[in-house]
Amino acid sequence: MASSSSQICALLMALAGLSTLLFATMSNRWKILDTTTDAVTADWVSEGLWMDCAATAVGSVQCKTFLYMLNSDTHVQACRALMIASILLGFLGAVLSLLGLKCTNIGSSDEDAKMKFAVTGGFLFILGGLCSMVAVSWYAAMVTAQFFDPLYAGTKYELGEALYLGWAGSVLYMVGGILLTCACKGKEKQNYSVNKYGYSAGQAALQPHTYPRTSETVISNKEYV
Template identity: 50%
Template structure:
């Protein structure tokens, strides 16, 4: 059962990593709202890398952000966190493949595999935490501008990419928790216990220096 939980956690975190990779280049991190907007035929949507505008004919024009240093601080921070999350996830994926007990790569011992699996689980948790922080930080700025009555710029709503990123981060964290908890609870595998050599206990009887002591306790008349 523990091997099944370990494998389930690995694939759960791998799916979360794949979804994080899809979230990063997704164009719909935020979408312009029609609430309080006079012109509703144009739609603006952005992500961490570029901004696009769609007119009433459905034609989209996109342009990259001109300068990274000219961007807002939270956009730069979200970029760094998302890239860090994906890198940590790939490292955890590699270590997890080596640490799974259902794989036989390099002929490693079970104790070493458990350490690799725990490290992979920790990396998955860190990757999910970085992704969750980036998505939540970006969403917080969207809602702050939306509910600010003094903000005169374009107001946006949460895009579908943010919900995808939240789900991906949650899957990555849950998969890492499954790996760590399962490996910590099964450090002493019962299969390895059965492989230990069994030695028959030996009982050493004390030997008296006087030879057979049963004859020395009685006199000769006791046997007549």
């Protein structure tokens, strides 16, 4: 029961990370522009992986999708690919983890097969968390480098809320995958110990009991002869 509950908690944590990363990927707040220090007419300007948005003084928000996705900066294209890969790995890990849960009857009923499914799902969650962590950290490093670069002539943005969501989702992703993998590994070690000591006890019971041959036994045998 303890192993099953720990698997469910780990899966829920990983699914929470998946939802957070999905929202962060579609968000337009990866970097924001502080309008108090720049001569712009909009109240705020933000940019994401897919489009940029601006809020006018009357309260309306206008968003514009990037016309040419391949004309974006190299780090932006790489971050898109990493975030998409992270989400796809999360979906695949969620499916395999559901097949590997002890409390489900989906797929194979063999405990070893279920454990392999769960461990594979945990590794996919960890790999997906690493992909999203690299993407978010890389994007944040580029924004920070441009902001503090005195020779940069472009618009200087600041870190947006979507980056913090991405970091939080990546941590949930990896922690859920690690807990899911450790729960299955702990169960595997427990089964190995039970089988090992159970076999040793059964083997010892089958062996005949022999008594040590002492000198008194040798003397008594000679008297009978």
